Amino acid sequence: MEAEQQNDILLKANNLHTWFDLRQWGFLRIGSVRAVDGVDFELARGEAVAFVGESGCGKSTLARTLLGLHRPTSGDVTFDGQELSTLKGEARQQYLASVGYVQQDPFGALPPFMDVRRLLSEPLIIHGVKDRDTREKRIRQVLEEVRLTQVDEILPKFPHMLSGGQQQRVVIARALLLEPSMLIADEPVSMLDASVRVEILNLLRNIQKQRSLTLAFITHDLSTVRHYADRIFVMYAGRIVEQAPVEKLLDSPQHPYTQSLLAAIADVDADNALEERDVPSGEPPSLLKPPQGCRFHPRCPKAIAGTCDVKDPPFFEPQTGHFSACWLHDEAHRG
Amino acid sequence: MTQSADTLLQVSDLTLHYRTRRGTARAVDGVSFDLRRNEALVVLGESGSGKSSLAKALMRLLPRNIERFSGQVMLGDMDIMQLGDEAFRKQVQWNRMALVMQAAMNALNPVVRVGEQVAEPLRVHRGWSKDRAMERVAETFRKVGVSTDFLQRYPFELSGGMRQRVVLAMALVTEPDVVILDEPTSALDVLTQASIMNVLKRIKREEGTSFILITHDVATSSELADRVALMYAGQIVEISDARDFFHYPAHPYSQMLMDSVPRLHQAEAPGYIPGEPPDLIDPPTGCRFADRCPSRFSKCSQDPPAFSPDERRRVRCWLHEDEVARGS
Ligand SMILES: Nc1ncnc2c1ncn2[C@@H]1O[C@H](COP(=O)(O)OP(=O)(O)OP(=O)(O)O)[C@@H](O)[C@H]1O
Ligand SMILES: Nc1ncnc2c1ncn2[C@@H]1O[C@H](COP(=O)(O)OP(=O)(O)O)[C@@H](O)[C@H]1O
Ligand code: SF4
Ligand code: SF4
Ligand SMILES: [Mg+2]
Ligand SMILES: [Mg+2]
Numbered sequence: 001m002e003a004e005q006q007n008d009i010l011l012k013a014n015n016l017h018t019w020f021d022l023r024q025w026g027f028l029r030i031g032s033v034r035a036v037d038g039v040d041f042e043l044a045r046g047e048a049v050a051f052v053g054e055s056g057c058g059k060s061t062l063a064r065t066l067l068g069l070h071r072p073t074s075g076d077v078t079f080d081g082q083e084l085s086t087l088k089g090e091a092r093q094q095y096l097a098s099v100g101y102v103q104q105d106p107f108g109a110l111p112p113f114m115d116v117r118r119l120l121s122e123p124l125i126i127h128g129v130k131d132r133d134t135r136e137k138r139i140r141q142v143l144e145e146v147r148l149t150q151v152d153e154i155l156p157k158f159p160h161m162l163s164g165g166q167q168q169r170v171v172i173a174r175a176l177l178l179e180p181s182m183l184i185a186d187e188p189v190s191m192l193d194a195s196v197r198v199e200i201l202n203l204l205r206n207i208q209k210q211r212s213l214t215l216a217f218i219t220h221d222l223s224t225v226r227h228y229a230d231r232i233f234v235m236y237a238g239r240i241v242e243q244a245p246v247e248k249l250l251d252s253p254q255h256p257y258t259q260s261l262l263a264a265i266a267d268v269d270a271d272n273a274l275e276e277r278d279v280p281s282g283e284p285p286s287l288l289k290p291p292q293g294c295r296f297h298p299r300c301p302k303a304i305a306g307t308c309d310v311k312d313p314p315f316f317e318p319q320t321g322h323f324s325a326c327w328l329h330d331e332a333h334r335g
Numbered sequence: 336m337t338q339s340a341d342t343l344l345q346v347s348d349l350t351l352h353y354r355t356r357r358g359t360a361r362a363v364d365g366v367s368f369d370l371r372r373n374e375a376l377v378v379l380g381e382s383g384s385g386k387s388s389l390a391k392a393l394m395r396l397l398p399r400n401i402e403r404f405s406g407q408v409m410l411g412d413m414d415i416m417q418l419g420d421e422a423f424r425k426q427v428q429w430n431r432m433a434l435v436m437q438a439a440m441n442a443l444n445p446v447v448r449v450g451e452q453v454a455e456p457l458r459v460h461r462g463w464s465k466d467r468a469m470e471r472v473a474e475t476f477r478k479v480g481v482s483t484d485f486l487q488r489y490p491f492e493l494s495g496g497m498r499q500r501v502v503l504a505m506a507l508v509t510e511p512d513v514v515i516l517d518e519p520t521s522a523l524d525v526l527t528q529a530s531i532m533n534v535l536k537r538i539k540r541e542e543g544t545s546f547i548l549i550t551h552d553v554a555t556s557s558e559l560a561d562r563v564a565l566m567y568a569g570q571i572v573e574i575s576d577a578r579d580f581f582h583y584p585a586h587p588y589s590q591m592l593m594d595s596v597p598r599l600h601q602a603e604a605p606g607y608i609p610g611e612p613p614d615l616i617d618p619p620t621g622c623r624f625a626d627r628c629p630s631r632f633s634k635c636s637q638d639p640p641a642f643s644p645d646e647r648r649r650v651r652c653w654l655h656e657d658e659v660a661r662g663s
Pocket of ligand 1: 400
C-alpha cells in the first residue's frame, strides 16, 4: 500500500526556495526577493491541481522552477523519482519533453515571425523527429485535439492573424506535441475574453482527463477553479497557506487569507452593488523582507498578538485532508 | 426611451467608424442609451465589441483615422456633439464628464509626482492656485483611499492598486457629473479589485456621481450596475435593469453570456459561446449575432431593430418582436 502510493506520485517539491538577488548598479547585492520561500507538495499522476494566489505571490516563479527554468536556491524537485537538479544532457531533454508548458501570456508565447506549421515543427525537430511526414501527422493530430479543426486554414497563419482564443489553443497544442505526462498552465485564460475562457478551460480539463495528465493550473481567480481542478493550493507571499480538495476549500475555507479571497467575490447578483465587501486592508508584503511570523498577520482580522507576529504557523489539518497554516487551528489557541 | 427629469445624459444613434486599410471599421454603430443622475450603467462586451471606442466617442478623444463620427449626445439640455472642440474641452471634458482610460494606471507620467498630476486639470484648465488645487487633491485622495503621504511620490513608487486609485482621483478631482471608467480593475487582483469597487460604491452613494463602467467581466459589473448595456459588434444588443439582466437576460447573446459565468458554488460547469464575433469591417447584414445564435430563424437575415418588451428594456432581437406587439 505504502509503496503503491509512492509510485503514484509524479512530482514532488521539497522545501523549495527560489530567491532572486536584487542588485544595485548591477553588482551590489542589496537583498533577495523570496519569490518561492519554502514550498512542499506532491502531485499524483493524473491529478489536476490549481495554484491560486494574488499577483506577485510567486506562482509563475514556482511554475518556472518546476520546469527547471530557475535553479532553486534550496530544496529540490523530484519528477518520477529523479531529482531535477541531477538531470543532465539527454535526461534533461527527456524531462523537458515530459512537461508541457502553457505560459502566462499567449500573445508573447508565440514567436511572431513563424507560421503555425513552423512553430509546431520546431519542438519536434529539436527533439529528434526527423521525418517530415511524421511531424506533419503529429501536428495535425494535436491541432485537432485542441479543436482547431480547420487545420489547413490554420497551418499557414502567423500568430497575429489568430484570435486570442485560437492563439491559446496553438500554445496548448505546442505543449502537447511531445506527449508530456504533465502540463503546467500559468494563468492560461486570464488574458482572454470571458466568453472564450470557459471553452479553453474545458478543453484543458478534457485533454487532462483523456490523457490522464497531471495538470498544474495556475490562476489568480478562485471563481474559475471549481470545475477544472481536483485540489487547490492557496499561495500567499511565496508560500502555500492552505490546501484541500476543491469542494472542501471553496465550501469551508479554513485559512483567514482564503476566507478573505472568497469574501471578496460573490456570485453575480444585482444586490452585489448594494453592499461593500469585506476586504483586508493593506497589500501583500514585500518579498524582500517578509514579515516575521505568519506572513498574513499585518492584514489578518483574526491575528493573535504575541503568536502570529512571532512564530511561523506550521500546517494543521483541521479536517481530514484539509491543511491550513494558521495558528487558529492550534489546540492551544482555541477559545 | 422615455426621458425623465432625472436623465443626465441621453445618447442617440452615436456612431464612430474608423478608416482602415481593409475598409471601414464600424466600432460604434448607432448606439443609444440614457443615463440617469446617480446611476451606474455598465457597458459589457467582449474584446473588440467597441466599448473603448464608445468611451472615446463620448469624450471626443478621437484618433485621426475617423471615417464617420455622428449622433446626438444630450448632456442636460445641451447637445455636446454640436459644440466646437474648444467649447467641448472647457464645458465638458474638464468639467462635467471625465474618463479613466483603459490601462491609464500605466500611462501616468513617470517623472511627475502623482499629487501634481492629479492637480493638473485644476491648475491648467481652471487656473487654480497651487495651494487651492493641492487641497482639493488631498481631499480626493482621501475619498479614493490613498494616503496623503503619497502626494509627493512618483508613480513607480506605488503599487498597481494605488496607481489605479490615483487615476481615479484624477477623474474625480474636477467633481464631474459623469465618470466613465474603462476596465478600471481588469489588471488587478481579486482583493484590490474588490477594494476599488468599494471606493466606487462609496463615491456613488456619497457624492451622487453617475458612472458608465466599461468591463468585459460580468462578476465585476454586478458590483456597481444599476443597469447593464451589452455590446456586440459595435451595437448595444440589450439594455436592461441589472436585476433583469443578471436573472432574466432577454437577448440570446445575453443568455449565453450569463450561462458562461463561473459560479463558486454551482455544481454544473459553466457553458460557453462557440464561434467568434464578426469582423467590424463588412459585418453581416441582418442580425450580427446570427452565426452563433441557437435561436436563429428566417427573419434574422434582416437587421433587427431594438424592441422594448417593457419600458425598462430594449432588446435587439427578432424574438422580441411579438412580445412588443402583444404588450402594446
Ligand atoms: N484607431 C483605430 N483605428 C482603427 N480601428 C480601431 C481603432 N481603435 C479601435 N479600432 C477597432 O475598433 C474595434 C473596437 O475597438 P475597441 O477598442 O473600442 O474595443 P473594446 O470593446 O474596448 O475592446 P477591449 O475589450 O479589447 O478593450 C476593434 O475592431 C478595433 O480593432
Ligand atoms: N527573474 C526575476 N528576477 C527578479 N525578481 C523576479 C523575477 N521573476 C519574478 N520576480 C519577483 O518574484 C515575485 C513573484 O513573482 P511571480 O512568480 O511572477 O508571481 P506571480 O506569478 O504569482 O504573479 C515578484 O516580486 C516578482 O517581481
Ligand atoms: S496565523 Fe494568525 S495571522 Fe496568520 S492567518 Fe492565522 S490567525 Fe491570521
Ligand atoms: S435576431 Fe435572430 S439571430 Fe439575432 S439574436 Fe435574435 S434570434 Fe438570434
Ligand atoms: Mg504570474
Ligand atoms: Mg477597450
